[in-house]
Each structure stands twice: as structure tokens, then as C-alpha cells.
Amino acid sequence: MLVSIQDLRSIQERCEIGELVQRLDVSIDRLTVIWDTDTGSLRRIFKNLKQAISTRVDSFEIHDNVRDDVFTLAKDFNEYDSINIIFFQLSTYGGEQLIRIDFNPNTLKEFDGMKVWRQLMYFARLNSLTVRLSRFDLAFDIFNRPEIVNLQHIKGGVTHKVFYGRGGELETKYWGSSGSNVQVRLYDKNKEIIAHKREEKLDLGVNPFWWRLEFQLRTKAIGEDMVQDIMNRLDNFGFYKLEHIRVDQRAFTIIFLSNPELLSLAFPNLKSDSIKKKKTRVRKLLREETNQFAEELKEVLIQNLPKLNTELQLLVGEFLTLENQ
Structure with missing residues (x-):
């Protein structure tokens, strides 16, 4: 029986979120191997x-x-x-x-x-033939945390694109340009499976919410330091509360988190240098909180490194080992 997006949304609306088991997993999602001679x-x-x-x-x-x-x-x-x-x-x-x-x-x-x-x-x-990698995708699977749609990224100088479905719901978020060495995307995995007609992979009774946070690394980003690089990048993703932000700074912070390109429009009296300095201060304030979500992702990555290394060795040999430095 085919499952539709409407079926998915109906199941999500009826489920008791508090009774769902939250879970994180990590896997190698895609590899591009280059052969040369x-x-x-x-x-x-x-x-x-x-x-x-x-x-x-x-x-x-x-x-x-x-x-x-x-x-x-x-x-x-x-x-x-x-x-x-x-x-x-x-x-x-x-x-x-x-x-x-x-x-x-x-x-x-x-x-x-x-x-x-x-x-x-x-x-x-x-x-x-010589064997090397030109693409390595590491995927974090996030089960039964519908709040993931509010995931924010606070590092500066990173391209951010958001795509919505026909119903206005979040479909995909991208951080980093398509041609960059590292691009991150967040997307609804259940919806992707339905679109590809792979219903046998669904378990909507257990995991009505399944999102994937995927790190796509290209040649220059692939190497001995890439696990530490991913962990450093994870520190920039989180759910940020504003209780410790001064009331007069909250409007700026909210726009900074949700739609930073509108800051100049929302604060026309601020020069670009002033906006840049305020963004730096806001990042510092937000980082004063313990980023619990990032810590959870880093922990699941560390726990799974032996499994990931075993799989990588089977796939491409021993020229690359994932290490937590």
C-alpha cells in the first residue's frame, strides 16, 4: 500500500509526542571513489x-x-x-x-x-589503480524530535538556504554553497522515502518523525582531521533560548537566528559595521549556553567511530581512518 505525504502528516498529528522514543544514529551515507593510474x-x-x-x-x-x-x-x-x-x-x-x-x-x-x-x-x-575519495557524506539520523525544524546555525559567513513544501512546512535547509568543500543539509527523511516509493523502509508507528542532518565533504575536506572538523562544526548547530539575552537585544537576536539577511531592513539606523559587531556579540552570548544538542550528536559520533571505521575499511581499504583527535 502506497503511503502519501498526507498520510505521513496525519500520523504525525495524531501521535503522542511525549510517548515517542527519541533516538540518534550516524552512518556513512554516500561515497564517491576516484580511480586513477x-x-x-x-x-x-x-x-x-x-x-x-x-x-x-x-x-x-x-x-x-x-x-x-x-x-x-x-x-x-x-x-x-x-x-x-x-x-x-x-x-x-x-x-x-x-x-x-x-x-x-x-x-x-x-x-x-x-x-x-x-x-x-x-x-x-x-x-x-590508485584509490581515493572525492566525496564523503556523514549522516546523523534524528528520530522523533519534531523541534528539529527550529535548528539554528550561528557561525558567520555561511550561505543559508531554506526550502518549504507546498503546505508551507519546512522541507530542506542548506548551510554552505553547493560548490564548497563542506555543505550541510537538514531534510525530512520520511518524506524523501515516500517520494522514492520505498515504503518498506518506513516505520511510522515507531518513527513518525525522521530527519537527517547530513555533512557532505569534498576532496579538500576529506582527511585525518575531518572528524574533528565535523565536531567543531556541530558546535554551531543548536536550539537557542533567549532568557539570558537582554530584553533590548532580543529583537535583534531573533532576526539574527531566523532571517539574518533582514537585519539591515529591520534596523535601518545601524551601519553595516555596527550590525556585524552586534552579530559577533550575539554569537558570543549564545555560545555561553551549553549546546546540549551538539553534545548529543558528538557523543553518538564518538561511540560509532569503530563501526564507521570498520565499514570504511571494507569499502575503500586502509588509506583513510576516522579519528577523534
Whole structure:
């Protein structure tokens, strides 16, 4: 039976929030692996890769693109529905060819694709290919905390975009530009699952509220220090109360938290330098509170580092280890 967005909202409205179990989890949500070589033709290797996969997979299908440099390993459910397991592309960056492989580890495991992935890594070793990551997505799953829609970010100089659904409800928040080394997004995971017609992944009786806070790291942000970098960034996300803010500063603080680009319009008598200084003071005041939400996220990340490292080693080998420094 298909579940609609209206069904989701109806269940959320009827549930007793105080009786729901709140839970946090963290996982590797997406990886982009780059293969490169100093010897041989990558186009030939790419062609051989496709042929090798074609002869070894029986539970998956290969979807060809009209171009020769793209194909996808997919799981077909019927004539109309399928899900991509691994995306392959022969790309050119800076005049050099690279093989780009993009996948979601959770989806790979869900459809029993680890055997295929091990074959791919064996293929890379046989062809003396170097392996590195150009994208690493770390996802925090936040269950049964509907107040997450009020999550705020207080660090300056970060692009902030908000998208709403047709009913006016929050759909997605982005922090950081699409081309930056680190971009963070918050989105309604239940709604995404419904949109993708993956109802079997829903458990609305237990988790009617499921949001995901996802850190997308690109090449320059991926390395030994990235766990500490993510933890530092988490300190900028929280739910901020105003009780300790002076009454005459609260209007400025509220606009700063909700819609900072309107500060100059709301306070036309303040020069841009004055607004900048007041924003700095407000950040300092807000950071005087214990950011309990950030501490919870950091704790679940620390607890799961052994599991994440084991998974990362299975997926890309031992060249990268997640460490809490």
C-alpha cells in the first residue's frame, strides 16, 4: 500500500509526542571513489570494467547511458521501478581522465551488493589503480524530535538556504554553497522515502518523525582531521533560548537566528559595521549556553567511530581512518 505525504502528516498529528522514543544514529551515507593510474589507458580499463561486471552480476542489471562513458549498476523491481546501486563514469578533470564511482553504502548493503563491491576493489588492485575519495557524506539520523525544524546555525559567513513544501512546512535547509568543500543539509527523511516509493523502509508507528542532518565533504575536506572538523562544526548547530539575552537585544537576536539577511531592513539606523559587531556579540552570548544538542550528536559520533571505521575499511581499504583527535 502506497503511503502519501498526507498520510505521513496525519500520523504525525495524531501521535503522542511525549510517548515517542527519541533516538540518534550516524552512518556513512554516500561515497564517491576516484580511480586513477599513471600507466595504461583509463578508457580501456573502463571498458574492461564494464565487461567484467557484466559477466559477474546476476541479481543486478546494467543500465547504459547513450554515452560510452557512463553506466549504472541497478536493482530492477519491475518494468517501471528500479534503484541505482553504483554509478560509474569516465570523467575528465583538469585535462586528465579519472574513473568516478558513486554509491550509497547503506543501499549497497541493503541489496546484498558487497560481493560486487569486493570484486570492484579486486579489479582496481589487478590494474594497479590508485584509490581515493572525492566525496564523503556523514549522516546523523534524528528520530522523533519534531523541534528539529527550529535548528539554528550561528557561525558567520555561511550561505543559508531554506526550502518549504507546498503546505508551507519546512522541507530542506542548506548551510554552505553547493560548490564548497563542506555543505550541510537538514531534510525530512520520511518524506524523501515516500517520494522514492520505498515504503518498506518506513516505520511510522515507531518513527513518525525522521530527519537527517547530513555533512557532505569534498576532496579538500576529506582527511585525518575531518572528524574533528565535523565536531567543531556541530558546535554551531543548536536550539537557542533567549532568557539570558537582554530584553533590548532580543529583537535583534531573533532576526539574527531566523532571517539574518533582514537585519539591515529591520534596523535601518545601524551601519553595516555596527550590525556585524552586534552579530559577533550575539554569537558570543549564545555560545555561553551549553549546546546540549551538539553534545548529543558528538557523543553518538564518538561511540560509532569503530563501526564507521570498520565499514570504511571494507569499502575503500586502509588509506583513510576516522579519528577523534
